[in-house]
Amino acid sequence: MIEALRSLQARVTGAAPPPETVTDVAEALEKLAATLEPFTVGERDQIAGHRGDLPGRGQAMSPVLHVDEWDGAHVLGRITFSRFYLGGNWAVHGGAIPLAFDEVLGRLASTGRTAARTAYLHVNYRKITPIEVELRVEAKVDRVEGRKRFLTGALYDGEHLTADAEGLFVELRPGQP
Numbered sequence: 223m224i225e226a227l228r229s230l231q232a233r234v235t236g237a238a239p240p241p242e243t244v245t246d247v248a249e250a251l252e253k254l255a256a257t258l259e260p261f262t263v264g265e266r267d268q269i270a271g272h273r274g275d276l277p278g279r280g281q282a283m284s285p286v287l288h289v290d291e292w293d294g295a296h297v298l299g300r301i302t303f304s305r306f307y308l309g310g311n312w313a314v315h316g317g318a319i320p321l322a323f324d325e326v327l328g329r330l331a332s333t334g335r336t337a338a339r340t341a342y343l344h345v346n347y348r349k350i351t352p353i354e355v356e357l358r359v360e361a362k363v364d365r366v367e368g369r370k371r372f373l374t375g376a377l378y379d380g381e382h383l384t385a386d387a388e389g390l391f392v393e394l395r396p397g398q399p
Protein backbone atom coordinates (compact mmCIF):
# COMPACT_ATOMS: atom_id res chain seq x y z
CA MET A 223 0.00 0.00 0.00
CA ILE A 224 2.78 2.45 0.96
CA GLU A 225 4.90 1.46 -2.05
CA ALA A 226 1.89 1.99 -4.31
CA LEU A 227 1.36 5.41 -2.70
CA ARG A 228 5.00 6.35 -3.41
CA SER A 229 4.56 5.31 -7.01
CA LEU A 230 1.36 7.37 -7.22
CA GLN A 231 3.11 10.45 -5.76
CA ALA A 232 5.75 10.27 -8.49
CA ARG A 233 3.19 9.66 -11.26
CA VAL A 234 0.91 12.51 -10.15
CA THR A 235 3.87 14.90 -9.97
CA GLY A 236 5.09 13.98 -13.43
CA ALA A 237 1.76 13.86 -15.29
CA ALA A 238 -0.35 16.30 -17.28
CA PRO A 239 -3.32 14.09 -18.23
CA PRO A 240 -6.39 15.22 -20.19
CA PRO A 241 -9.29 16.67 -18.10
CA GLU A 242 -11.41 13.48 -18.21
CA THR A 243 -8.47 11.45 -16.85
CA VAL A 244 -7.92 14.04 -14.09
CA THR A 245 -11.60 13.67 -13.09
CA ASP A 246 -11.41 9.84 -13.17
CA VAL A 247 -8.22 9.77 -11.08
CA ALA A 248 -9.59 12.29 -8.56
CA GLU A 249 -12.77 10.20 -8.14
CA ALA A 250 -10.76 7.00 -7.70
CA LEU A 251 -8.53 8.64 -5.07
CA GLU A 252 -11.52 10.04 -3.16
CA LYS A 253 -13.02 6.53 -3.18
CA LEU A 254 -9.79 5.07 -1.78
CA ALA A 255 -9.64 7.71 0.96
CA ALA A 256 -13.24 6.84 1.91
CA THR A 257 -12.33 3.10 1.97
CA LEU A 258 -9.58 3.76 4.52
CA GLU A 259 -11.55 6.22 6.67
CA PRO A 260 -13.28 3.53 8.84
CA PHE A 261 -9.86 2.05 9.68
CA THR A 262 -8.45 5.23 11.24
CA VAL A 263 -6.45 4.30 14.37
CA GLY A 264 -4.41 6.07 17.05
CA GLU A 265 -0.79 7.02 16.36
CA ARG A 266 0.67 3.95 18.08
CA ASP A 267 -1.27 1.56 15.83
CA GLN A 268 -0.76 3.22 12.44
CA ILE A 269 1.44 1.53 9.85
CA ALA A 270 3.08 4.69 8.49
CA GLY A 271 6.40 5.33 10.24
CA HIS A 272 5.97 2.45 12.67
CA ARG A 273 7.01 -0.59 10.69
CA GLY A 274 10.76 -1.10 10.88
CA ASP A 275 10.41 -4.16 8.63
CA LEU A 276 9.04 -2.08 5.73
CA PRO A 277 11.09 0.19 3.42
CA GLY A 278 11.25 3.72 4.84
CA ARG A 279 9.52 2.61 8.07
CA GLY A 280 6.33 2.34 6.02
CA GLN A 281 5.86 6.06 5.58
CA ALA A 282 5.65 7.81 2.21
CA MET A 283 6.76 11.25 3.41
CA SER A 284 10.49 10.84 2.91
CA PRO A 285 12.34 8.74 0.30
CA VAL A 286 13.31 5.19 1.22
CA LEU A 287 16.78 4.66 2.66
CA HIS A 288 18.27 1.34 1.59
CA VAL A 289 20.68 0.46 4.37
CA ASP A 290 24.02 -1.18 3.57
CA GLU A 291 25.67 -0.70 6.99
CA TRP A 292 24.07 0.42 10.25
CA ASP A 293 25.41 0.28 13.79
CA GLY A 294 25.25 2.65 16.71
CA ALA A 295 28.05 4.81 15.30
CA HIS A 296 27.53 5.06 11.55
CA VAL A 297 25.23 4.45 8.60
CA LEU A 298 25.99 3.74 4.95
CA GLY A 299 23.07 3.58 2.57
CA ARG A 300 21.47 4.53 -0.71
CA ILE A 301 18.59 6.85 -1.38
CA THR A 302 16.74 7.86 -4.56
CA PHE A 303 14.51 10.93 -4.69
CA SER A 304 11.59 10.21 -7.02
CA ARG A 305 10.03 12.89 -9.18
CA PHE A 306 7.69 13.65 -6.25
CA TYR A 307 10.63 15.51 -4.66
CA LEU A 308 11.33 17.72 -7.71
CA GLY A 309 12.18 21.32 -6.93
CA GLY A 310 13.19 22.65 -10.37
CA ASN A 311 15.53 21.87 -13.26
CA TRP A 312 15.60 18.22 -12.24
CA ALA A 313 17.04 19.09 -8.82
CA VAL A 314 15.62 17.82 -5.52
CA HIS A 315 13.57 20.44 -3.62
CA GLY A 316 15.65 22.21 -0.95
CA GLY A 317 13.18 21.18 1.75
CA ALA A 318 13.33 17.47 0.92
CA ILE A 319 17.06 17.18 1.62
CA PRO A 320 16.83 18.17 5.33
CA LEU A 321 13.87 15.79 5.55
CA ALA A 322 16.08 12.92 4.40
CA PHE A 323 18.95 13.99 6.71
CA ASP A 324 16.60 14.31 9.70
CA GLU A 325 15.31 10.81 9.04
CA VAL A 326 18.78 9.24 8.74
CA LEU A 327 20.56 11.23 11.48
CA GLY A 328 17.50 11.10 13.77
CA ARG A 329 17.25 7.33 13.51
CA LEU A 330 20.99 6.89 14.00
CA ALA A 331 20.94 9.24 17.02
CA SER A 332 18.38 6.96 18.68
CA THR A 333 19.87 3.60 17.63
CA GLY A 334 20.51 1.49 20.72
CA ARG A 335 20.01 4.53 22.97
CA THR A 336 17.22 6.45 24.64
CA ALA A 337 15.20 8.34 22.01
CA ALA A 338 16.46 11.79 21.02
CA ARG A 339 14.87 14.71 19.21
CA THR A 340 16.37 17.11 16.68
CA ALA A 341 17.41 20.39 18.34
CA TYR A 342 18.98 21.78 15.15
CA LEU A 343 19.90 20.58 11.71
CA HIS A 344 22.31 22.57 9.53
CA VAL A 345 22.35 21.63 5.85
CA ASN A 346 24.86 22.79 3.21
CA TYR A 347 23.77 22.48 -0.42
CA ARG A 348 27.03 21.89 -2.31
CA LYS A 349 25.75 20.87 -5.75
CA ILE A 350 22.41 20.09 -7.37
CA THR A 351 21.01 16.84 -5.96
CA PRO A 352 19.53 15.00 -8.97
CA ILE A 353 16.10 13.38 -9.17
CA GLU A 354 15.79 9.65 -9.97
CA VAL A 355 19.46 8.94 -9.33
CA GLU A 356 20.64 6.54 -6.64
CA LEU A 357 22.69 8.56 -4.16
CA ARG A 358 25.04 7.41 -1.43
CA VAL A 359 24.28 8.45 2.14
CA GLU A 360 26.85 8.47 4.91
CA ALA A 361 26.16 9.45 8.50
CA LYS A 362 27.97 9.14 11.79
CA VAL A 363 27.81 10.05 15.43
CA ASP A 364 30.60 12.59 15.90
CA ARG A 365 30.43 13.03 19.66
CA VAL A 366 28.17 12.68 22.68
CA GLU A 367 28.16 15.25 25.50
CA GLY A 368 25.71 14.26 28.22
CA ARG A 369 22.24 14.33 26.62
CA LYS A 370 23.61 15.99 23.47
CA ARG A 371 24.44 13.88 20.44
CA PHE A 372 26.20 15.59 17.53
CA LEU A 373 25.86 13.83 14.18
CA THR A 374 27.01 14.56 10.65
CA GLY A 375 25.84 13.25 7.30
CA ALA A 376 26.65 13.54 3.60
CA LEU A 377 24.92 12.81 0.32
CA TYR A 378 26.93 11.82 -2.78
CA ASP A 379 26.08 11.52 -6.47
CA GLY A 380 28.92 9.25 -7.55
CA GLU A 381 32.04 10.98 -6.23
CA HIS A 382 30.30 14.38 -6.06
CA LEU A 383 29.20 15.65 -2.66
CA THR A 384 25.75 17.23 -3.21
CA ALA A 385 24.86 18.11 0.39
CA ASP A 386 26.09 17.63 3.93
CA ALA A 387 24.53 18.18 7.33
CA GLU A 388 25.35 18.57 10.99
CA GLY A 389 22.71 18.05 13.63
CA LEU A 390 22.25 18.14 17.37
CA PHE A 391 19.91 15.53 18.82
CA VAL A 392 18.98 15.86 22.48
CA GLU A 393 18.15 12.76 24.50
CA LEU A 394 14.64 12.93 25.88
CA ARG A 395 14.03 12.81 29.61
CA PRO A 396 11.54 10.20 30.87
CA GLY A 397 8.03 11.39 29.99
CA GLN A 398 9.29 14.11 27.65
CA PRO A 399 7.15 14.18 24.46
Ligand SMILES: CCCCCCCC/C=C\CCCCCCCC(=O)SCCNC(=O)CCNC(=O)[C@H](O)C(C)(C)COP(=O)(O)OP(=O)(O)OC[C@H]1O[C@@H](n2cnc3c(N)ncnc32)[C@H](O)[C@@H]1OP(=O)(O)O
Nearest residue numbers: 324325328329332337338339340341342369370390392395
Ligand atom coordinates in the same frame (compact mmCIF):
# COMPACT_ATOMS: atom_id res chain seq x y z
C1 LIG B 1 10.54 11.70 16.43
C2 LIG B 1 10.78 10.55 17.25
C3 LIG B 1 11.88 10.58 18.24
C4 LIG B 1 12.03 9.28 18.88
C5 LIG B 1 12.88 8.30 18.14
C6 LIG B 1 12.41 6.89 18.30
C7 LIG B 1 13.29 5.79 17.80
C8 LIG B 1 13.86 5.99 16.42
C9 LIG B 1 13.14 5.29 15.32
C10 LIG B 1 12.49 6.00 14.37
C11 LIG B 1 12.32 7.45 14.64
C12 LIG B 1 12.18 8.39 13.60
C13 LIG B 1 13.31 8.90 12.83
C14 LIG B 1 13.16 10.35 12.58
C15 LIG B 1 13.59 11.15 13.79
C16 LIG B 1 13.59 12.57 13.53
C17 LIG B 1 13.74 13.33 14.80
C18 LIG B 1 12.89 14.56 14.79
O1 LIG B 1 12.66 15.12 13.75
S1 LIG B 1 12.21 15.14 16.22
C19 LIG B 1 11.13 16.45 15.66
C20 LIG B 1 11.81 17.77 15.51
N1 LIG B 1 12.35 18.22 16.77
C21 LIG B 1 11.56 18.73 17.74
O2 LIG B 1 10.37 18.85 17.62
C22 LIG B 1 12.28 19.12 19.00
C23 LIG B 1 11.65 20.33 19.67
N2 LIG B 1 12.49 20.76 20.77
C24 LIG B 1 12.48 20.11 21.95
O3 LIG B 1 11.70 19.22 22.19
C25 LIG B 1 13.51 20.58 22.94
O4 LIG B 1 13.99 21.87 22.61
C26 LIG B 1 14.72 19.60 23.03
C27 LIG B 1 14.24 18.18 23.44
C28 LIG B 1 15.49 19.51 21.71
C29 LIG B 1 15.69 20.11 24.10
O5 LIG B 1 14.95 20.58 25.18
P1 LIG B 1 15.20 20.11 26.70
O6 LIG B 1 14.35 20.96 27.57
O7 LIG B 1 15.03 18.63 26.78
O8 LIG B 1 16.73 20.37 26.94
P2 LIG B 1 17.54 21.77 27.00
O9 LIG B 1 18.00 21.93 28.40
O10 LIG B 1 16.80 22.88 26.33
O11 LIG B 1 18.78 21.40 26.05
C30 LIG B 1 19.70 20.40 26.41
C31 LIG B 1 21.05 20.83 25.90
O12 LIG B 1 20.99 20.99 24.47
C32 LIG B 1 21.30 22.37 24.12
N3 LIG B 1 20.44 22.78 23.03
C33 LIG B 1 19.12 22.57 22.90
N4 LIG B 1 18.66 23.09 21.77
C34 LIG B 1 19.74 23.63 21.14
C35 LIG B 1 19.92 24.31 19.90
N5 LIG B 1 18.90 24.50 19.05
N6 LIG B 1 21.15 24.71 19.58
C36 LIG B 1 22.22 24.50 20.41
N7 LIG B 1 22.10 23.86 21.59
C37 LIG B 1 20.89 23.45 21.96
C38 LIG B 1 21.04 23.17 25.39
O13 LIG B 1 21.78 24.39 25.37
C39 LIG B 1 21.48 22.21 26.45
O14 LIG B 1 22.91 22.22 26.47
P3 LIG B 1 23.73 22.15 27.88
O15 LIG B 1 23.26 20.89 28.58
O16 LIG B 1 23.30 23.38 28.63
O17 LIG B 1 25.15 22.11 27.46
